Amino acid sequence: xxxxxxQMRQRTAKAxxxxxxxxxxxxxxxxxxxxxxxxxxxxxxxxxxRFDNSMSRGTPALIAWLSVVTLLLILLFSLVVSVxxxxxxxxxxxxxxxxxxxxxxxxxxxxGGDQGSWAxxxxxxxxxxxxxxxxSALIGVIAAGIDTRLADLRRGRSIVLERDHTVILGWSDxxxxxxxxxxxxxxxxxxxxxxxxxxxxxxxxxxxxxxxVGDFRGTRVVCRSGSPMDIDDLRLSSHLTARxxxxxxxxxxxxxxxxxxxxxxALTHSGPEGPRIVAEIRNPSNLEAARLVGAxxxxxxxxxxxxxxxxxxxxxxxxxxAVYTELFDYGGDEIYFLEDHALGAATYAEAQLAFExxxxxxxxxxxxxxxxxxxxxxxxxxxxxxxxxxxxxxxSEPDATVRPDLGxxxxxxxxxxxxxxxxLVGWNERAPIVLRELDHYAPPGSALxxxxxxxxxxxxxxxxxAVTVVAGQTTDRRTLEQHVLPDLDQVLVLCYSDHLxxxxxxxxxxxxxxxxxxxxxxxxxxxxxxxxxxxxxxxVLAQVAHVDDVVVSGEIVSLLVxxxxxxxxxxxxxxxxxxxxxxxxxxxxxxxYVRAGAExxxxxxxxxxxxxxxxxxxYKSAALAEGEASFGVRVNPAKAxxxxxxxxxxVVVLAES
Numbered sequence: 022x023x024x025x026x027x028q029m030r031q032r033t034a035k036a037x038x039x040x041x042x043x044x045x046x047x048x049x050x051x052x053x054x055x056x057x058x059x060x061x062x063x064x065x066x067x068x069x070x071r072f073d074n075s076m077s078r079g080t081p082a083l084i085a086w087l088s089v090v091t092l093l094l095i096l097l098f099s100l101v102v103s104v105x106x107x108x109x110x111x112x113x114x115x116x117x118x119x120x121x122x123x124x125x126x127x128x129x130x131x132x133g134g135d136q137g138s139w140a141x142x143x144x145x146x147x148x149x150x151x152x153x154x155x156x157s158a159l160i161g162v163i164a165a166g167i168d169t170r171l172a173d174l175r176r177g178r179s180i181v182l183e184r185d186h187t188v189i190l191g192w193s194d195x196x197x198x199x200x201x202x203x204x205x206x207x208x209x210x211x212x213x214x215x216x217x218x219x220x221x222x223x224x225x226x227x228x229x230x231x232x233x234v235g236d237f238r239g240t241r242v243v244c245r246s247g248s249p250m251d252i253d254d255l256r257l258s259s260h261l262t263a264r265x266x267x268x269x270x271x272x273x274x275x276x277x278x279x280x281x282x283x284x285x286x287a288l289t290h291s292g293p294e295g296p297r298i299v300a301e302i303r304n305p306s307n308l309e310a311a312r313l314v315g316a317x318x319x320x321x322x323x324x325x326x327x328x329x330x331x332x333x334x335x336x337x338x339x340x341x342x343a344v345y346t347e348l349f350d351y352g353g354d355e356i357y358f359l360e361d362h363a364l365g366a367a368t369y370a371e372a373q374l375a376f377e378x379x380x381x382x383x384x385x386x387x388x389x390x391x392x393x394x395x396x397x398x399x400x401x402x403x404x405x406x407x408x409x410x411x412x413x414x415x416x417s418e419p420d421a422t423v424r425p426d427l428g429x430x431x432x433x434x435x436x437x438x439x440x441x442x443x444x445l446v447g448w449n450e451r452a453p454i455v456l457r458e459l460d461h462y463a464p465p466g467s468a469l470x471x472x473x474x475x476x477x478x479x480x481x482x483x484x485x486x487a488v489t490v491v492a493g494q495t496t497d498r499r500t501l502e503q504h505v506l507p508d509l510d511q512v513l514v515l516c517y518s519d520h521l522x523x524x525x526x527x528x529x530x531x532x533x534x535x536x537x538x539x540x541x542x543x544x545x546x547x548x549x550x551x552x553x554x555x556x557x558x559x560x561v562l563a564q565v566a567h568v569d570d571v572v573v574s575g576e577i578v579s580l581l582v583x584x585x586x587x588x589x590x591x592x593x594x595x596x597x598x599x600x601x602x603x604x605x606x607x608x609x610x611x612x613x614y615v616r617a618g619a620e621x622x623x624x625x626x627x628x629x630x631x632x633x634x635x636x637x638x639x640y641k642s643a644a645l646a647e648g649e650a651s652f653g654v655r656v657n658p659a660k661a662x663x664x665x666x667x668x669x670x671x672v673v674v675l676a677e678s
Contacts, residue, residue: 080166087159094155095122098148107141126152177223177246177257183214184262187586188296190249190284191269192219192226194523197233198557198579199267204238205351206587209413213240218258220248249284260288261295265586268300270324278307285314293318299585301578320585320592327581328553328574329454330599335572336443336513336551337462338608340641342572343654344673345606347639348408348598349580354657356584356594357412358385359405364419370396370631372405374624375419379409380638380657382675383594390593393604393636393675406594408638408657423661425628429621433613440466444504446495446533447515447553448473451574453481455513460486461601462678472504475520496532498540505540507548512537514552518574523555530554531562604675608641611670618667624660630674639673640664 062070075082099118102108108118124131125148132149135142173179187203189196200215207213217226226244247254249268260266268284270277281300288298298319302311311321335342347353359379364372372381383392383406390406391398409415441463445452448471459469460483471477471490480488493500505512514533516526534552541548552563557576584591597603614629614637615621623640630637639656644667646653654673664670 080162080169083162083166084159087155087162091123091126091152091155094148094151095119095126098122098125098144101144102141105140107144108137122148125149127156129153177244179245180257181216181243181245181259183216183243183259185264186214186216186259186262188258188260188263188266189215189217189269190219190255190258190260190266191271191280192217192221193269193272193575194556195575195579195582196269197230198576199269199583200230200237200242201234202351202580202583203586204234204236204240206583207240208238209411215240215242216258216263217242217244218247218249218254219244220246222246250280250287252287252290255284255287261291263296265296266298267582267586268298269582270301270303278302278304278311282307282311282314285311285319289314289316289318297586297589299582299589301582320589322578322582322585324574324578325451326454327578327599328572329451330458331577332451332455332513332515332551332553332572333458333462334599334606336459336511336549339549340608340652340654340671340673341606342551343652344608344639344656345598346577346580347654347656349577349584351583354408354410356382356591357407357409357415358588358590359407359415359417362400362405362417364400364405366399366401368396369394369398369400372400373627373631373636374425374660375421376407376416377421377660378414378657379407380627380636381405381407382636382638385590390590390597392594392597393634393677396631396634410657421624421660423622423624425625426621427625427628429616429619429625430629430632431612431615431617433610438464440464440468441510442467442506442508443469443511443513444509445469445471445513445515446473446501446537447517447530448475448477449515449518451553452477452515453479455515456483456486456488457481458601460484470504472500475517496529496536498536501533501536502540505537507541507546509541509548512541512548512550514550516553516555516574518555527555527559531559534563601678604636604677606638607674607676607678608671609674609676611640611642611666611672614672615666618665620663620665622660623658623662623664626664626672627660630672633676635674635676637672637674641671641673642667643669 075086096119099115099122102118102122103115125145129149129152132142132145135145189199196217203215219226223244223246227242230242230244245257247257249255266288268281270281274280281302285298285300288295293316295318298315299322300311300315300319301322301324302308303324305323305326308321308323311319315321331342331345335345348355364375367375369381369384375381383390384394384398384400385391385404385406392406407415443459445455452471456469463485465485467485468487468489471488472493472495473490474493474495477490480490491504495501514530514537516530518526521529530552534550537550538546541550552571554560554563554571554573555575557573560571560573563571581595598606611617611626614626614633626640627637639654640658641652641654642664643653644665645655656673
């Protein structure tokens, strides 16, 4: 940089020396003398300089100059006509002469009605020809001005005049899921607006959103081009009047977290007041710096840890990914907060049976959420945490239509823990967190084998898991047969997102899944197989391999970001759902809660879970897999809905481990 600056200064000095060959080297006092340009600017130079300045003001200045030229032109020809008395109809009226000449200059057809001498006609012909040049120039100037304005609009540089809208800053593949989910969430709002500000072409953003989102469901999406890190560009989004701001971590940046933190500085520089902010952070080591900037109005989502925790949670039980996806997206049932209810002195166990189409899963007392509290916890004055299809379906009055049949409750007990054996195929930046989370749940003496085609780094020290790292081709059948054994308790397949492009990484993962499931014995194998995917479109392909659960990392993060932007109270709820402390989601045998083979209402299943100190939120059955339920999972059924308890059926519950 220093050498470049020195070279630029030398070139500048050389150019100035060439422009001023007669510059003296010193003054009479021995000091440096001021350089001379060779001649003093004259009147012509000054007029030209002022003319150039006026022309640089754009289309209005050009129109003004053309107006001046037109005025001078008709004034000149009016003087000629008056002095030489060329018009017989003038009668000494100079104003009428100027108006007539103006019509000649602007409308060539005016000359067709002229009467008088040939000298007058030739003079008007000259005026008309000169007017043609002026009018042509005026049309060109106006057309160029309109084109410039349209180009400005295409660049998306005008300020958005909206209130109570959602602002999305930055661009990544997750934006399509976020916009789609926001469109669903906004269906109950009046004239909802989403504003996208990113350092991309406005038209390209609009075309990509239309192609990959499609139906915006009445939500208007406004795109603006600009850098979210620039304060001036940030004003284009009117973020100060927004309902919430979503800050995406850029995928094409070498240091995305630094850009996120700088954008947080731009958002919060005006003070602590403003809309709530949800920001993505890719590296957990940057969380503290982001918290210092974001303060209380910012919710930070650790992408790496969130995906890793979800992979672990779903790997422990088949069907869990479908439950989490259902709770996190707006397509089915999600989590809401019921503040005004008429349950009075009811307990938490009674509240679980109070609503027909809503499942109570926890309470908020003194601002602290508690999932699956004790059955005798009073709910009077507390905010209820519920799972429902939409907040408009919530009612304050109890409306359950059936009561549980206590004679059909089950009497099963839990299973004894024993050391487990697991296989982890693949490796990426989330793998160390996956190992730590697995260690939290693994009984002492458990073992895990890591099979990967790339170098393994940062293997954490674990307490319960003994980790063995094996290098090998994870798409090679013979290599997989040596490690995919029938006695495995679980198989996890991670994508090579650190080394390959998304589609290439997913392609390799799909090949691995086909081999793994076939080695285990096909779709009827007891060993659960959970896979991570980068692109949601590859989820359907993974189902061909009969994978128990698929976690699409980018999609699940997008769903969480959308939910948090709508209600920041969900942050603590999600932390409990994905954490290793407190109550978590389990899929446990249905006979633990209700009598096997019986036909029971969902209210009876809820009562059976409450008797065990658990909270039922859904049901999983192979019979449901033939319908619309994902992987046979039904979240938040109506209390009156009935189920035939078949072998292999499971109840989705919130419970302590």
